[in-house]
Amino acid sequence: KNEVEQSPQNLTAQEGEFITINCSYSVGISALHWLQQHPGGGIVSLFMLSSGKKKHGRLIATINIQEKHSSLHITASHPRDSAVYICAVSYLYSGGGADGLTFGKGTHLIIQP
Amino acid sequence: EPEVTQTPSHQVTQMGQEVILRCVPISNHLYFYWYRQILGQKVEFLVSFYNNEISEKSEIFDDQFSVERPDGSNFTLKIRSTKLEDSAMYFCASRREPNTEAFFGQGTRLTVV
Numbered sequence A: 001k002n003e004v005e006q007s008p009q010n011l012t013a014q015e016g017e018f019i020t021i022n023c024s025y026s027v028g029i030s031a032l033h034w035l036q037q038h039p040g041g042g043i044v045s046l047f048m049l050s051s052g053k054k055k056h057g058r059l060i061a062t063i064n065i066q067e068k069h070s071s072l073h074i075t076a077s078h079p080r081d082s083a084v085y086i087c088a089v090s091y092l093y094s095g096g097g098a099d100g101l102t103f104g105k106g107t108h109l110i111i112q113p
Numbered sequence B: 001e002p003e004v005t006q007t008p009s010h011q012v013t014q015m016g017q018e019v020i021l022r023c024v025p026i027s028n029h030l031y032f033y034w035y036r037q038i039l040g041q042k043v044e045f046l047v048s049f050y051n052n053e054i055s056e057k058s059e060i061f062d063d064q065f066s067v068e069r070p071d072g073s074n075f076t077l078k079i080r081s082t083k084l085e086d087s088a089m090y091f092c093a094s095r096r097e098p099n100t101e102a103f104f105g106q107g108t109r110l111t112v113v
Helices: none
Strands: A004-007 A010-016 A019-025 A029-037 A041-048 A050-055 A060-064 A069-074 A084-092 A107-112 B005-007 B010-013 B017-025 B031-037 B044-050 B051-057 B067-068 B075-079 B088-095 B108-112
Touching: A004 A084, A010 A019, A019 A029, A019 A107, A019 B067, A029 A069, A041 A050, A041 A060, A069 A084, A069 B075, A107 B088, B005 B088, B017 B031, B017 B088, B044 B067, B044 B075, B051 B067, B075 B088
Parallel strands: A010 A107, B010 B108
Antiparallel strands: A004 A019, A019 A069, A029 A041, A029 A084, A050 A060, A060 A069, A084 A107, B005 B017, B017 B075, B031 B044, B031 B088, B044 B051, B067 B075, B088 B108
């Protein structure tokens, strides 16, 4: 079964720290998504990437296709960054990227003031 | 900014009853999805829908489930005879094209009693 693994499962850090969340997957993908889920439950898309690196504000996402690994970084973390961060992938075999995403279990991030 | 809207936000139903969860995807999107998240677990893919037909469905999406796009704007998930284990948060999502960013609704929390 093709799984998406995230680490760490839980992360507590102090405000201002540099945060890294990791994601690995087992077979070829057409794209990888980083998503954010707040306690209310809603899911927000942060990044979609298939190669290289993307940056949006204090968030940076990288992917290494050969190593089947992606990282999400948060610079100058802030308490409002506290949320669950989820990695999800579209597998290459699944409808050319049009079919459903396979999700990791998420990383619970708490940033303390 | 365009968004995916879901109604109701919370539904309580008795076991054995039929429920219909409603979603209005972003207007120029062509690919539609339903996902569910049982409390404390990861998000799971249920079904994808394109060109007025199901393009992929998971093992979870059995004969009790159906989807429909009854008009140009709504996308519905029907559960014919709810079971206790159907209690979960159900998310609708849409995409403009394959391998583009997925936009999620805020979810419908379904509680089966």
